[in-house]
Amino acid sequence: MNDLATVPTHVDPAHVRDYDIYGDAIFADDPHLAFARMRDTAPGIFWTPANEGHWVVLDPKLMDTVLRTPEYFSNSQTSIPARADAPRMIPMSLDPPEHLQYRRLMMSYFEPRSIRRLEESARGRAEALIAAAKAKGGTEFVEEIAGPLPIKVFMEFAGFPLERYEEFRTLCTDFFATTDAATRVALGQQIVGAVMQLVQAKQAEPGDDLISHLIAEDFQGRKLRTDELVSIGFLLFLAGLDTVTNAMSFGIAHMARNPDFQNELRAHPEKIPAAVDELLRRYTFTHTPRVVLKETELGGVTMKPGEMVWNMLPLYGLSEEVNADPLTVDLDRAGRTHGAFSTGGHVCLGRHLGKMELRVLYEVMLRDLPTFRIDESKPMEPIRGGVIMSMHSLWLTW
Amino acid sequence: MPTVTFTDHLGTERCIEAKLGDSLMRTAKDNGVPGIDADCGGCCACATCGVFVDPDWFATVGPPGEMEASMLECCLAAGPHSRLACQIEITPALDGLRVTTPQSQQ
Numbered sequence: 001m002n003d004l005a006t007v008p009t010h011v012d013p014a015h016v017r018d019y020d021i022y023g024d025a026i027f028a029d030d031p032h033l034a035f036a037r038m039r040d041t042a043p044g045i046f047w048t049p050a051n052e053g054h055w056v057v058l059d060p061k062l063m064d065t066v067l068r069t070p071e072y073f074s075n076s077q078t079s080i081p082a083r084a085d086a087p088r089m090i091p092m093s094l095d096p097p098e099h100l101q102y103r104r105l106m107m108s109y110f111e112p113r114s115i116r117r118l119e120e121s122a123r124g125r126a127e128a129l130i131a132a133a134k135a136k137g138g139t140e141f142v143e144e145i146a147g148p149l150p151i152k153v154f155m156e157f158a159g160f161p162l163e164r165y166e167e168f169r170t171l172c173t174d175f176f177a178t179t180d181a182a183t184r185v186a187l188g189q190q191i192v193g194a195v196m197q198l199v200q201a202k203q204a205e206p207g208d209d210l211i212s213h214l215i216a217e218d219f220q221g222r223k224l225r226t227d228e229l230v231s232i233g234f235l236l237f238l239a240g241l242d243t244v245t246n247a248m249s250f251g252i253a254h255m256a257r258n259p260d261f262q263n264e265l266r267a268h269p270e271k272i273p274a275a276v277d278e279l280l281r282r283y284t285f286t287h288t289p290r291v292v293l294k295e296t297e298l299g300g301v302t303m304k305p306g307e308m309v310w311n312m313l314p315l316y317g318l319s320e321e322v323n324a325d326p327l328t329v330d331l332d333r334a335g336r337t338h339g340a341f342s343t344g345g346h347v348c349l350g351r352h353l354g355k356m357e358l359r360v361l362y363e364v365m366l367r368d369l370p371t372f373r374i375d376e377s378k379p380m381e382p383i384r385g386g387v388i389m390s391m392h393s394l395w396l397t398w
Numbered sequence: 399m400p401t402v403t404f405t406d407h408l409g410t411e412r413c414i415e416a417k418l419g420d421s422l423m424r425t426a427k428d429n430g431v432p433g434i435d436a437d438c439g440g441c442c443a444c445a446t447c448g449v450f451v452d453p454d455w456f457a458t459v460g461p462p463g464e465m466e467a468s469m470l471e472c473c474l475a476a477g478p479h480s481r482l483a484c485q486i487e488i489t490p491a492l493d494g495l496r497v498t499t500p501q502s503q504q
Contacts, residue, residue, distance in 0.1 A: 068439045096441075100465055103443060107472045111445075112502075335430070345441035 010302050011047045020050040020385075021080065021287070021310055022179040027385045032283060036318050036327060045299040052081035054308035055292075055301070060319050060339070062299045063311045066290055067344035070095045073309060075346060077291035078387075080308045083181050087188045089235035090228055092346060099345060105219055106232070106349055109210055115353045122153045122357050126364040134368060138375055138397040142249050146394070150244035150357045157353075158236050159202055159209030168194070172241040176388050188234070195233035199226060210236070242388055243286065244354045247340070248361055249391040250283035251276075254329065255362075256374045256396055261329065266366050274331045276358045281317035281338035282329050285389035288313060288342045313339040314389075372398040400493035404431045404449075407501035416488040422497070423447040423483035433499025440484040442466055446503055447483040448473040452496035459486060459495070473500070 007016050019038075026034035044059030057063050066073045074095050079086040091102035108114060126149055133139035151169055155162055171194070175187045199211060203226075206212035211233060214224060224232075255262050265275055290309045295302065303309070316339025318326045323337060341348035348354070365372075374380075378395035399415045402425060406412075416425040426434040426447075435446035442465055451459050456479045462470060466485050470476045483497070 064439060068441060070441075097465075100443060104465070104468050104472075107445070107469075111472050341437065343437070343439045345438055345443040347438040347444055351437070 007047060007049055007053070008304070010304065012301065015043050015046045015301050017042050017046045017048055017056070018050060019048040019056055021056075022051065022385045024385060028382045031383055031385070031389065032314060032318065033327070035312065035314050039315050039319060043299070045301055047301070054080050054310055055303060056310045056312060058312050058315050059299060060316045060322050063313070063316060063339065064343060065298060066309055066311055067288065067342060067346070070345060072292065072294050072296045073290040074293045075099070075290065077308070078289040079181065079184070080289050080310060081181055082291065082306070082308055083185060085185055087192055087234055088231055089238070090231040092235050096345060101220060102232075103345070103349065105214070105217060109213065110349045110353060112352045115356055118153055118157055118353065119356055119360060121156065122149070122360045123364065125149050125152060126361050127368070130364055130368050138395065141252055141394040141396050142245065142391055143393065145361075146245045146248035146252070149361060150248065150354070151241050153357060154240040157210055158240065159207055159211040160198060168237070168241060172238065175238065176242055176386055176390060177384055191237055192230060192234055195237060196230050199229045199233060239350060242390070243350070244357050246285050246388060246390050247280060247354060247358055249394050250285055251279040251358060251362070252365070252396070253374070253391065253394055254279055254283065256372055256394070258329075259371050259373065262366060262371055264331065265362065269363065269366070271331045272359055272362050275362060276355050277336055277338065278329055278331055278333060280340040281323065281336060282327070284314040284317055284338055284340040286313050286340060286342065287311060287387050288346070289387065311342075313342060370398045372396045400488055400490060400495070402488070402492065403496045404433070405496065405498045406433050407499065416492075418488055418490065420488050421484050422449070422486040422488060425488060426483060431499070433503050434483055435503045436484060442469060442482060442485055445469045445472040445482065448476060448480055448503065449483045449497040449499055450477055451479045451481055452498075453479055455495050458491055
């Protein structure tokens with residue numbers, strides 16, 4: 001359900017296109033291909049009247065400006081349509097200088113040397129999940145592997161109770177799936193409630209997990225308050241429970257459609273780290289909304305305070321000026337650049353963790369399974385739009 | 399234009415003409431110097447553009463600010479003369495600057 005707002009008078013009609021970030025028709029088939037076509041025909045930035053009206057940025061150079069200029073483009077509002085009651089997430093909802101202080105606190109736990117100790121657990125889980133699927137001769141990959149693998153690694157790392165996996169995954173999936181802003185706020189409040197319970201449990205009985213460590217941390221000469229811990233936990237919940245699942249689904253779907261690509265990686269497992277980045281580039285599924293703080297000009301348009309901006313990160317790595325022949329998956333691509341983790345001060349904190357999990361999955365899957373392909377006898381569901389594009393299911397056979 | 403020399407962890411030197419007002423990070427990225435990831439694009443938010451400043455140059459470049467020093471603690475290889483390249487602005491005084499890029503940012 002979209003409210004078609006009138007186009008503001010300061011927007012030139014040449015910079016207007018109708019695009020529904022949640023339910024556009026282009027999600028029905030191959031959205032990445034459709035994004036690339038959109039880039040060929042639409043301006044680098046346009047206004048869409050859908051979802052109460054907002055800007056859509058397609059040009060990577062313009063995305064750089066939006067994402068690296070927090071004085072003009074703020075994280076204080078990231079819901080489209082804007083919602084005054086959207087829960088605040090630390091540090092994602094913050095701008096400098098406050099943002100960097102919290103980010104620095106969190107960084108210690110997400111740097112490569114810190115996440116290295118999670119690799120063994122990730123590998124063990126991947127091996128067990130893939131062995132179980134192998135015995136059955138096929139799998140619904142999202143439900144049986146891409147969901148549980150990163151989510152359980154992350155729940156363990158953060159201190160979320162593993163017995164609540166199903167409940168947490170459903171809450172998170174529903175949160176990103178709903179196109180109704182009021183429903184999203186209600187689900188957000190449910191998640192905040194679950195995180196509050198977790199924080200209180202860790203305050204009473206600390207463990208060797210991220211939430212417990214954050215409770216014990218000194219922050220600017222004091223301890224973090226419960227509301228700050230809940231706000232951080234809410235962000236971890238949303239950022240940690242759905243993103244890697246989708247990265248795995250898009251990556252494995254490509255492999256399932258391209259047996260030669262699987263063979264190349266089986267023959268050259270040393271190319272798997274390149275495959276991780278190349279598939280993230282080709283199938284970037286994330287978007288970063290911002291709100292305009294001060295009137296500014298960008299790419300030939302005037303943007304007014306309060307207007308929302310949608311950065312189409314999938315187009316970052318799919319633009320010719322960034323990567324030549326961008327639709328081709330090329331493991332030997334020179335100077336590969338993509339926007340899967342965004343850029344600017346809010347560049348994904350969990351990018352090293354996510355890439356480690358993708359590498360481990362690809363290594364184990366290619367080693368332990370024969371050539372796998374899409375199971376054509378099962379239904380293919382359309383891709384869900386929104387901030388995190390998502391595959392509902394991916395049936396594989398071998 | 400000031401000239402800056404980047405030495406990688408294997409000892410290969412790259413001599414670059416830098417634009418006044420650019421950051422040292424931007425100078426490296428625009429000239430394809432390896433060993434500078436700069437994931438955040440210059441916001442002092444990711445600690446992936448760390449460089450070792452030549453000790454003879456450190457006084458001219460100056461020490462890191464408070465947030466930068468804190469970020470440098472996250473760099474895999476930080477030493478007494480480490481700086482984040484995104485926080486160093488190219489000025490005429492830096493003509494001849496020499497820095498080394500760490501192995502961890504490859």
